[in-house]
Amino acid sequence: MMKAMRVLVRHMRVFMKTWKHNLMYNVAEPLLYLSAMGFGLGLFVQEVNGVSYIEFIAPGMIALSGMYSATFECTYGTFVRIYYEKTFHSMLAAPVTITDVIWGEILYGAVKSILFGLVILGVIAALGLIKSPAVILLPLVLGLTGLVFAELAICFTALVKNIDYLNYYITLIITPFFLFGGLYFPVDALPPLAQTLNWVNPLYHSVELCRALCLGNLAPGLGMHAGILIGMAALASPFPVKLMERKIIS
Amino acid sequence: MDNVIIAESLGKCFGAFRALNGVSFSVRAGECFGFLGHNGAGKSTTMKMIYGLSTVDEGILTLFGQSHRLTPPAIKAQMGVVPQEDNLDTELTVLENLETYGGLFGLSRREARVRAQELLDFMGLSNKAADNVESLSGGLKRRLVIARSLMNHPQLVVLDEPTTGLDPQARHLVWQKLRALKAEGVTLLLTTHYMEEASQLCDRLVLMHEGLILAEGSPPELVKKHMPPCAIEVRLPFDSLPQDFADKVTAAGGEVLRVADALFLYAVDGKKLWDQLDAWGVPRHACFLRAATLEDVFLKLTGRGPE
Numbered sequence: 001m002m003k004a005m006r007v008l009v010r011h012m013r014v015f016m017k018t019w020k021h022n023l024m025y026n027v028a029e030p031l032l033y034l035s036a037m038g039f040g041l042g043l044f045v046q047e048v049n050g051v052s053y054i055e056f057i058a059p060g061m062i063a064l065s066g067m068y069s070a071t072f073e074c075t076y077g078t079f080v081r082i083y084y085e086k087t088f089h090s091m092l093a094a095p096v097t098i099t100d101v102i103w104g105e106i107l108y109g110a111v112k113s114i115l116f117g118l119v120i121l122g123v124i125a126a127l128g129l130i131k132s133p134a135v136i137l138l139p140l141v142l143g144l145t146g147l148v149f150a151e152l153a154i155c156f157t158a159l160v161k162n163i164d165y166l167n168y169y170i171t172l173i174i175t176p177f178f179l180f181g182g183l184y185f186p187v188d189a190l191p192p193l194a195q196t197l198n199w200v201n202p203l204y205h206s207v208e209l210c211r212a213l214c215l216g217n218l219a220p221g222l223g224m225h226a227g228i229l230i231g232m233a234a235l236a237s238p239f240p241v242k243l244m245e246r247k248i249i250s
Numbered sequence: 251m252d253n254v255i256i257a258e259s260l261g262k263c264f265g266a267f268r269a270l271n272g273v274s275f276s277v278r279a280g281e282c283f284g285f286l287g288h289n290g291a292g293k294s295t296t297m298k299m300i301y302g303l304s305t306v307d308e309g310i311l312t313l314f315g316q317s318h319r320l321t322p323p324a325i326k327a328q329m330g331v332v333p334q335e336d337n338l339d340t341e342l343t344v345l346e347n348l349e350t351y352g353g354l355f356g357l358s359r360r361e362a363r364v365r366a367q368e369l370l371d372f373m374g375l376s377n378k379a380a381d382n383v384e385s386l387s388g389g390l391k392r393r394l395v396i397a398r399s400l401m402n403h404p405q406l407v408v409l410d411e412p413t414t415g416l417d418p419q420a421r422h423l424v425w426q427k428l429r430a431l432k433a434e435g436v437t438l439l440l441t442t443h444y445m446e447e448a449s450q451l452c453d454r455l456v457l458m459h460e461g462l463i464l465a466e467g468s469p470p471e472l473v474k475k476h477m478p479p480c481a482i483e484v485r486l487p488f489d490s491l492p493q494d495f496a497d498k499v500t501a502a503g504g505e506v507l508r509v510a511d512a513l514f515l516y517a518v519d520g521k522k523l524w525d526q527l528d529a530w531g532v533p534r535h536a537c538f539l540r541a542a543t544l545e546d547v548f549l550k551l552t553g554r555g556p557e
Contacts, residue, residue, distance in 0.1 A: 003323070006354050013350050017341045086337030093301055093331035093399075094354035095323035249320065250264065250295075250304045 003096045007104020008111070010091070015112070026069045026116040030061040031123060037184060049186060051215060058129040059214040060183030062138065063206040066117040066145040070109035071174055074153035075166045078105055083163070088248055098248055102241045106150040113146025114139050124214070132216025141213065144229045145206040151236040152202075158243035177203040205229050254279050254314060254406050254437045255300065261308030262295055262461075269295045271461035272309070279405075282428070282438040284448045284455035286548065291458040293441035294334065297410045300439070301331045314405075327355065330399030330407040334414065336391045338383045338398070345370065345379040348398055355402045362401070369397040373427060389420025396427060407431065409440040413447060425450055445545040457551055464551045469544050476550060477542035478505065480520020482527075484513040485536050492531040499523065499530075509549050516542060 015022070038054035048056040081087035091101050121138060124130060156169045180187070180194060181203035187195055198204045205225040212222050255277040262270040270292045277283040285293040298304035299311055302321030310317050313325050339347050345366055352362030370376045373393045378386065386394065392412065399407055412428070413421040428451055432438055442448050448455050449469045457465045457472070465472055484491070488511050496506045504517040517523045524539045 003354075003356075006356065009353050010350050013346065013353075014339060014341050085340065086333070086335055087339070089303065089333055090337040090351070090398075091354060092303055093326065093329075093333070094351065094402075095327040095356075096354060097323060248303070250298065 003100040004103035004107060007091060007096060007101055008107045011104060011108040012111070022112075022116075023119070025072060026065055026112070027119050029068065030065045030120050033064070034058060034061045055129050055131070055215065056211070057184055058124045058127070059211040060181075060207045062117045062120045062124065062142070062214070063145060063203060063210045064178055064183060065120045066113035066142040066206060067149050067174070067178065067203050069112040069116040070146040070149035071153050071170070073112050074105055074109040074150045075157050075169060076163070078154060078157050079163050079166060082248070092248070098245050099241050102154060102244050105154060106147065106240060109150030109153065110143050110146030113149070114142045117142035117145075130214050132214065134213045134216055134218060138210065138213050141206060141209045141226075144226070144233060145202065147233045148202045148229055148236065151233065151240050154240035155236070155243050158240065158247050177201050182207050199228070202229060202232055252278055255439065256312040257296070257309065259309035260296065260299065260306065260311060262299070262304070263307070269461055273458075273461070273463055275456050275463060275466065277437060277439055279437055280432070280435050281453040282432050282440065282451050284452035285439075285441040285458055286443065286445070286448045286455050286544075287441075287458035288443060288552070292461040293458055294410055297408055297439075297441060301329060301408050302326055327402060328405050330402065330404035332395050332399045332407065332409040332412050334410040336395050338391060338394060340383050342383065343379070344375060344381050344383060344386070344394055347383060347394060348401060351398045352401045357401070365401055369400055372430075373397045374423075387420070389416050389423065392416060392420065392424055393427065396424070400431075404436065406437045406439065409438065411441055411443070413442070413444065421447070445543065445548060449544050457548060459552045465547065472547050473542055473544060476547045478516045478518045479542055480517050480523075481540055481542045481546050482515040482517075482520060482524060483538040483540070484515065484532060485538065486532065487511060488513060495530055495532060502526065507550055509553070514546065514549065516546065
């Protein structure tokens with residue numbers, strides 16, 4: 001497990017070479033949503049919960065970037081490293097275990113969430129949409145978001161044999177998370193059942209935390225959102241290694 | 251320590267398929283030990299057990315004096331692995347590939363760079379250090395993978411089909427490097443389905459077929475033990491040969507081996523058999539007389555030709 005850092009260092013060296021191509025889907029997409037919704041739909045929506053529409057949705061884009069970064073890295077990225085680039089085999093020939101390799105993957109997903117989330121934060125700050133110094137805690141939220149989504153993504157990747165099946169995860173799990181996760185409208189607008197279901201949506205908790213930190217609404221409920229994300233990360237933590245071990249070690 | 255690897259009755263099943271069926275062998279320190287066999291004979295499964303990608307479910311595998319179900323990092327730290335397929339980091343340059351891999355062994359960036367440069371020199375890749383891996387030819391990639399396997403000064407290097415897909419010149423270069431490594435005292439374990447590679451490099455080898463070891467020894471020993479010294483290849487379709495041809499060869503003291511549509515004759519006195527071919531209705535210009543080789547041992551024991 002300690003040697004997961006060596007795996008992370010390996011990934012970061014590759015990242016230093018490839019980060020420019022990575023910016024596209026991790027950063028461009030949330031910014032496109034922000035501009036379309038914020039500047040377009042925002043014209044028809046006066047205020048949400050006492051703030052302008054673009055102020056309401058902007059923090060959610062940070063969480064969205066965090067979710068996407070870890071998700072894409074630990075689905076498509078991991079799959080390519082296993083089957084196409086055979087990176088897992090080369091790493092496992094070195095003195096590391098499958099546990100190290102998998103935690104290296106998860107940490108890499110979390111680090112990418114922080115980095116790309118911060119790029120979005122920079123853009124939002126430049127637009128003058130940050131209202132509170134509490135935003136300094138944002139990297140923690142992004143790291144936690146990345147951890148949860150990286151763990152989930154690795155579990156799913158361990159279960160599929162064909163790269164096309166990863167689309168199911170994106171369309172059936174990730175897309176509903178961001179459509180109903182309180183990014184574009186407050187979740188209390190949803191029917192009661194959907195509101196209840198949102199409690200198992202990690203992005204919802206991440207969005208609430210990001211919004212509170214950006215706007216300075218530091219209500220006591222925030223601890224609960226953070227606690228739930230930590231709980232999710234802890235609960236999911238044994239499964240990525242267990243499932244991947246079955247796949248990689250014959 | 252005399253034996254670097256001792257395998258006792260290794261067995262492995264993948265569902266209903268039995269990949270290894272009681273494989274025992276031992277590899278001495280400093281030798282080049284080979285696994286010769288078809289694809290699917292069980293060579294790669296055995297290699298994967300050694301370098302920790304497959305668990306030892308049946309039998310005992312002892313590496314550097316220790317037995318484990320799955321080879322642990324401490325043992326992998328003494329080993330280098332050249333896998334069947336090149337799995338280099340395509341985003342990185344030649345030098346960066348080695349440096350980054352060194353990091354997985356816990357080398358600092360500086361240590362890794364020094365070692366990487368030594369190895370690029372050794373493998374004749376120094377002028378390619380800054381090149382992107384994708385731009386390398388198959389032979390150069392292979393040499394880089396071998397260089398990478400040496401980053402940790404391994405005592406044992408496991409090479410899974412090190413020259414498959416290389417042109418003859420690139421293959422000879424790889425062989426030269428492997429000989430140089432062996433001269434430095436590194437133990438080499440290699441799998442191949444090239445008879446020539448096995449004959450050129452291996453001090454001892456085992457011949458594997460359908461998860462079993464059929465024979466073991468040095469290449470000359472194996473030929474001597476299993477084959478008469480002379481071989482005649484009959485390069486005519488089997489159906490076009492006289493019906494009683496095989497009987498005549500046998501009556502004259504020769505052995506007949508049919509592999510698919512090809513026919514091989516073996517004899518202690520090959521010349522005597524050769525001189526009679528025309529009289530038996532088989533034109534000599536369609537035949538070829540030569541000394542028996544490892545390939546003949548392979549044909550005889552597996553009942554199939556090499557691929």
